[in-house]
Amino acid sequence: xxxxxxxxxxxxxxxxxxxxxxxxxxxxxxxxxxxxxxxxxxxxxxxxxxxxxxxxxxxxxxxxxxxxxxxxxxxxxxxxxxxxxxxxxxxxxxxxxxxxxxxxxxxxxxxxxxxxxxxxxxxxxxxxxxxxxxxxxxxxxxxxxxxxxxxxxxxxxxxxxxxxxxxxxxxxxxxxxxxxxxxxxxxxxxxxxxxxxxxxxxxxxxxxxxxxxxxxxxxxxxxxxxxxxxxxxxxxxxxxxxxxxxxxxxxxxxxxxxxxxxxxxxxxxxxxxxxxxxxxxxxxxxxxxxxxxxxxxxxxxxxxxxxxxxxxxxxxxxxxxxxxxxxxxxxxxxxxxxxxxxxxxxxxxxxxxxxxxxxxxxxxxxxxxxxxxxxxxxxxxxxxxxxxxxxxxxxxxxxxxxxxxxxxxxxxxxxxxxxxxxxxxxxxxxxxxxxxxxxxxxxxxxxxxxxxxxxxxxxxxxxxxxxxxxxxx
Amino acid sequence: xxxxxxxxxxxxxxxxxxxxxxxxxxxxxxxxxxxxxxxxxxxxxxxxxxxxxxxxxxxxxxxxxxxxxxxxxxxxxxxxxxxxxxxxxxxxxxxxxxxxxxxxxxxxxxxxxxxxxxxxxxxxxxxxxxxxxxxxxxxxxxxxxxxxxxxxxxxxxxxxxxxxxxxxxxxxxxxxxxxxxxxxxxxxxxxxxxxxxxxxxxxxxxxxxxxxxxxxxxxxxxxxxxxxxxxxxxxxxxxxxxxxxxxxxxxxxxxxxxxxxxxxxxxxxxxxxxxxxxxxxxxxxxxxxxxxxxxxxxxx
Numbered sequence: 001x002x003x004x005x006x007x008x009x010x011x012x013x014x015x016x017x018x019x020x021x022x023x024x025x026x027x028x029x030x031x032x033x034x035x036x037x038x039x040x041x042x043x044x045x046x047x048x049x050x051x052x053x054x055x056x057x058x059x060x061x062x063x064x065x066x067x068x069x070x071x072x073x074x075x076x077x078x079x080x081x082x083x084x085x086x087x088x089x090x091x092x093x094x095x096x097x098x099x100x101x102x103x104x105x106x107x108x109x110x111x112x113x114x115x116x117x118x119x120x121x122x123x124x125x126x127x128x129x130x131x132x133x134x135x136x137x138x139x140x141x142x143x144x145x146x147x148x149x150x151x152x153x154x155x156x157x158x159x160x161x162x163x164x165x166x167x168x169x170x171x172x173x174x175x176x177x178x179x180x181x182x183x184x185x186x187x188x189x190x191x192x193x194x195x196x197x198x199x200x201x202x203x204x205x206x207x208x209x210x211x212x213x214x215x216x217x218x219x220x221x222x223x224x225x226x227x228x229x230x231x232x233x234x235x236x237x238x239x240x241x242x243x244x245x246x247x248x249x250x251x252x253x254x255x256x257x258x259x260x261x262x263x264x265x266x267x268x269x270x271x272x273x274x275x276x277x278x279x280x281x282x283x284x285x286x287x288x289x290x291x292x293x294x295x296x297x298x299x300x301x302x303x304x305x306x307x308x309x310x311x312x313x314x315x316x317x318x319x320x321x322x323x324x325x326x327x328x329x330x331x332x333x334x335x336x337x338x339x340x341x342x343x344x345x346x347x348x349x350x351x352x353x354x355x356x357x358x359x360x361x362x363x364x365x366x367x368x369x370x371x372x373x374x375x376x377x378x379x380x381x382x383x384x385x386x387x388x389x390x391x392x393x394x395x396x397x398x399x400x401x402x403x404x405x406x407x408x409x410x411x412x413x414x415x416x417x418x419x420x421x422x423x424x425x426x427x428x429x430x431x432x433x434x435x436x437x438x439x440x441x442x443x444x445x446x447x448x449x450x451x452x453x454x455x456x457x458x459x460x461x462x463x464x465x466x467x468x469x470x471x472x473x
Numbered sequence: 474x475x476x477x478x479x480x481x482x483x484x485x486x487x488x489x490x491x492x493x494x495x496x497x498x499x500x501x502x503x504x505x506x507x508x509x510x511x512x513x514x515x516x517x518x519x520x521x522x523x524x525x526x527x528x529x530x531x532x533x534x535x536x537x538x539x540x541x542x543x544x545x546x547x548x549x550x551x552x553x554x555x556x557x558x559x560x561x562x563x564x565x566x567x568x569x570x571x572x573x574x575x576x577x578x579x580x581x582x583x584x585x586x587x588x589x590x591x592x593x594x595x596x597x598x599x600x601x602x603x604x605x606x607x608x609x610x611x612x613x614x615x616x617x618x619x620x621x622x623x624x625x626x627x628x629x630x631x632x633x634x635x636x637x638x639x640x641x642x643x644x645x646x647x648x649x650x651x652x653x654x655x656x657x658x659x660x661x662x663x664x665x666x667x668x669x670x671x672x673x674x675x676x677x678x679x680x681x682x683x684x685x686x687x688x689x690x691x692x693x694x695x696x697x698x699x700x701x702x703x704x705x706x707x708x709x710x711x712x713x714x715x716x717x718x719x720x721x722x723x724x725x726x727x728x729x730x731x732x733x734x735x736x737x738x739x740x741x742x743x744x745x746x747x748x749x750x751x752x753x754x755x756x757x758x759x760x761x762x763x764x765x766x767x768x769x770x771x772x773x
Contacts, residue, residue, distance in 0.1 A: 102687045146633045157631060160608060175742045181685050181710075183596060184726040185737045186766065187649075187747050188607055191640035195633050239534040241557065241661030340629040344534035372631045373535075409629040416634060427627070427634055435615075435623040435754075436636040442753035443746065454635060 004040045004063065008085070011053050016091075018042040027068070027086050032076035032419050034383075039066070039080035046091045048166055048174055048204040055202065055449075056172035058085055064448045067202040069110060069138030074336065075417025077144060077197045081451055087202060089140050095119045096205065103210040104163055104180055109140030109203050113147075116208065125210040128155040131413065132321055143203050146195030148413035150246040150320065153371035154279075157413070159194040161209040167193065169201040170449040180207055192439070197415050199450045200443045214245070214279035218289050219307040221316045222296045223270040227251050227354075227366075230272035231347040233299040234370040237276075238343045240295065242288050244371060246277040248320050253330070253365020253378070258319040261326035267303045274370070275320050323367045324378060331363065331380035337396055339403035340412035343373045352402055353377050360395040362388065374412035375403070401426060416454045424456050481524035483614070483622060483653045490651060491620035493518040496759050498592075498647035504584050505593050507679040507730035509646060510737055511764035522588055525653055528552055536659045537611065537628050542588025542652045549587060558659040561603035561666075588652045594644035595728070596683055598670030601708030603660060607643045612656035615642060615649075618755040628656055641750060648762035649754045670706040677703055680731030682719050685711045690722040734767050744768060 009017045018024075019041040028036040040063070045051045058065045064081035068088050071078050080086045089110030097106040100123045107116055113134040116127040129142055130149035137147070143165070147158045155161075164178030178190035193200055224230040230249055237247060250258075250273045255266060266273065274296070278288040293304055307313035327334045341349050350366065357364035357379070368376040377399060381388040400410050400423050410416075410423045424433065437455055480486045490496065497517040500506065513519060522543030529539040533556045540549055546562065553559045585593070591606040591613075612626025625638035642652055681703070686694045691710040695702060697720040704713040712719075719727060729736045739747070748768040755762060762768045 099687075101689050146637075148631060148633075152631065156604070156608065157633075159637075160604070175746070176740075177742065177746070179726075180724040181687060181726060183600070183605070183607075183685060183709075185594075185644060185728050186739050186743050187645055187750060188640045188643055189743065189746055191607055191643075192637055195637050235534060238536070241663035243661075243664055340631050342532065342535040342537070342628065344532060369631075373629065374631050407628045409627045409632040409634045411634045412629070412631045413633055420634070424635060429624070431621050431623040432625065433635075434621075435617070435625060435638050438753045439638055439641060439750060440636055442749040 004085070008041060008043055008054065008057060011057060012043060012045060012050055016044045016046070016050070018044070027071070027080060027088075030068070030071040030073040030076060030078040032074055032079065032417065035076050035079055035418055037080050037082045039086035040083040042086045042088055044088050044091045048168065051087060051202050051204050052168045052172050052174050054085060054087055055168050055170070058448055059172050059446070062448070064451050066450045067140065067144070067198045069141035069144075070112070070133070070136045072133040072137045073141060073145065073417065074338070074414040075411070075419040077415055077417040077450070077453060079418055089138060089204075092204060099180070100125070100210075102180065103212070104207050105210055106205060106207050107139055108205055109138060109143065111139050113137050113139060113142055120210055124213045126213055127208055128161050128211040129158045132324070139206055139208070140203055143194050143206060144196070144198040145413065145415040148369065148374065150248050150277075150369055153247055153369065154243050154245045155211065159191055161211070162190055162194050163207040163209055165190060165193060165203045165207075166205040167201045167203040170444040170446050175201075178207070182209075192443070195415075196440075197417060197450070197454050199440065199453055201449060216282040216285045217245070217277060217279045217313070218285050219275070219277045219313045219316055220289065220292070221305045222274040222276065222301050223267045223303040223305075224272045224274070224299070224301050225269050227272045227350055228347055229299045229301070230274050231350050231370070233274060233296055233301070235344050235346050236295045236299065237292055238371065240291060242291050244276050244288065244292065245279040246275065247369070247371030248275040249273070249366065249368055249370035250275070250319060250323060251366040253363065253380070254319065254323040254326070254367045257326035257330050257365065258323055260329045261322070270302060273319070275316060320367065324376075327365060327378060327380055330365075331382060333383040334378050334380045335392055335396060336376050336378045337399060338411045338414040339375045339377075339400055339408060341373045341375065341403050341406050341408035343371070345406045345408075346370065346373065349375070349402060349406060353399055356395050356398050360391040362392050362395050364395075369412070372412070373408065397423070418453060421454065421456045424454075477519040477521065479521045479524040483525070483616065486520070486525070486616045486651055486653055487620045487622065489518065489520055490616050490618065490759070493520075494757070494759060495761065496520050496651075497761065498522070498651055499589050503589065505589065505595065507681075508593060508595065508728065508736060509765065510734045510767070511761050512733070517761070520651065522586055522651075522653075529654065531556065531659075533558055533659075535628070536661070537630065537656060538659050539628070539654065539656050540587055541654055543586050545584070545586055546590055547584065553659055554662065557662050559662050559665065560609065560657065561599050561660045562597050587655050587657070591643050591655065592645060592647050592652065596685065596709065596711045598668045598704070598706045598708075598711075599666065600711070601706070602666040602668070607640060609657050610639050610643055610655060611658055613639045613642060613652050614654040616651040616653055618650065618757065618759045626656060630658055646765045648751060648760045648765050648768075650760065668706070669708045670704060672704045673702045674704070676715070678715075680715065680717060680729060682714050682716050683711065683728040684714070684719050684725060685709065686722045686725040690725065694720065694722060694725070737766060739766060
């Protein structure tokens with residue numbers, strides 16, 4: 001182990017390598033905290049060349065390596081291989097080039113998502129992907145997970161906003177894929193890399209698309225007496241052909257939490273809230289909002305509160321953006337799932353979520369991107385009680401099976417990582433997984449780049465588990 | 474004697490793939506064929522997909538359609554339009570207007586099939602407003618070179634489960650496998666935007682050059698094309714022209730017809746990675762990647 005530190009320090013400089021106990025502990029997991037694994041050391045490169053040097057060393061010595069941005073990932077994508085090298089992009093945060101007229105920007109992948117928007121805000125532009133973690137999560141993390149967020153309903157997920165990447169591939173070569181002008185002929189390699197969860201290499205720089213700020217935005221918070229009314233409203237809005245910029249839902253569990261945490265108040269008898277946002281030209285927005293309001297009323301909403309100005313708009317969004325954090329007031333632990341379902345199935349699936357929670361005697365709150373059917377059932381429990389943990393795991397799996405059964409997916413934005421590897425075979429057949437495996441191997445033939453993630457039953461993982469993992473699953 | 478087969482089921486496709494060593498997929502004289510680099514050779518079995526047609530499932534509430542790959546785009550559009558939806562291809566606008574636009578629609582692949590269109594992934598004039606095949610394909614079913622059937626993606630409009638293998642088949646021109654079924658997101662007609670594309674000439678014939686530049690170079694590129702300009706779209710900075718050697722601009726790309734292997738320009742890394750993918754999925758070179766993208770069929 002000390003050889004690793006010495007050799008990497010010789011390559012990068014000693015101030016770019018950490019191996020003290022506190023650091024190793026700090027980096028032993030990401031936001032998927034139930035699984036921990038200590039790296040051998042953490043490196044903090046500042047350039048693509050330095051990342052390449054690290055990866056080359058890892059290949060030469062047979063050492064696994066894992067890239068990490070802010071570590072806000074919820075599926076264990078940045079969980080290090082035991083004793084491997086953790087490659088942090090914390091020092092690669094620069095915006096390298098801004099091309100306002102062509103609406104694109106080149107940044108190092110350690111740059112925080114929100115900072116990218118800040119860099120171009122004066123030009124009336126922003127970076128569209130807005131995961132809840134955006135004030136902390138990095139461009140690299142967003143690329144690895146193909147991050148979503150409330151505004152993906154209208155704007156698309158991260159891959160729709162990445163024009164090109166520079167990456168260090170799994171053998172330490174620096175490659176450039178895509179470029180400033182999108183849609184070039186050939187295979188969609190950028191499309192395959194985005195969402196590959198840091199398992200094909202380490203993306204160090206990316207050209208991103210910049211989106212003009214909408215001319216006009218209107219936001220409304222709509223209260224409903226029942227979850228069923230709110231869920232039907234979502235299905236009706238989507239079915240009507242209106243594409244709001246965002247359509248989010250929160251149920252009683254979240255409301256109780258945010259009322260406690262932020263002192264926000266809602267009409268008495270509210271069991272579910274919808275946050276709707278429409279943007280575009282003022283004419284379009286007026287028309288869309290009118291249509292949305294009519295649908296809300298047809299579904300017996302209790303109240304429609306429209307934001308009067310930007311400050312008000314932020315207030316309305318507060319519950320949504322900070323809802324999960326507020327859950328800490330209700331229970332010591334939470335597990336948030338990430339299933340996706342067809343929007344027409346929303347009412348019945350939500351009913352099933354509550355029934356499943358009741359059956360397993362666990363608490364559940366729901367806060368999610370209702371507009372694209374991406375659920376985040378949030379089970380709250382005390383993880384010191386192993387029986388509660390077991391029941392939470394069972395309830396979660398039941399819900400995932402239901403999502404697949406109705407034609408959905410086991411992950412809408414958090415990724416598979418370690419967390420959902422065992423669920424992959426619920427969604428994909430052996431042949432489907434073989435196709436994924438074959439393509440993955442085409443771009444990463446070795447087993448050193450962020451191993452044992454995403455695909456289950458990789459033969460090399462057994463070896464890895466013996467040599468490099470060894471933590472309880 | 475060139476064998477030409479028109480299977481009517483996925484299982485028949487499997488049989489054909491298993492028993493053939495060189496497969497030319499698609500209509501050898503289709504309207505987009507001149508854009509292909511490869512030409513059908515005597516020893517190729519031609520696998521046409523016209524027999525794999527039909528909408529498997531469509532939910533207007535969920536805005537997702539599952540359709541067999543050989544279904545004509547026009548047929549799919551008609552069926553979707555009846556339910557208030559469509560694929561946002563330029564052709565929807567063109568179909569209502571005059572012949573010059575219809576010809577342009579031809580270039581957008583309107584007469585083609587769903588599978589053929591996504592495999593060629595040619596630019597279309599609503600791209601800036603509505604994206605393209607890469608954004609609409611949520612999943613697909615393919616028959617692989619070894620005859621096995623595999624699926625990628627799902628019906629979910631938002632999905633990050635596993636690797637996005639379906640993305641690799643968009644624009645792959647059939648070189649990775651035979652796409653037999655496609656899951657697409659649809660677009661409500663109510664929200665259909667206006668195209669800002671212009672048609673500049675009636676004279677659409679091959680050879681054609683499609684060029685996309687940076688926005689800042691678009692006007693200059695348009696002027697440079699002069700009388701050879703056929704159509705252009707300011708939204709996506711794309712031009713269609715008859716210029717065999719168009720003026721080039723920084724970061725631009727071109728796609729041509731009628732020039733064989735020179736129809737497509739690939740970077741070194743791109744060619745390398747594409748070659749790796751091709752060797753992984755088609756080690757015996759059945760699907761003509763070497764003739765389509767000049768990737769060597771076997772490991773050197």
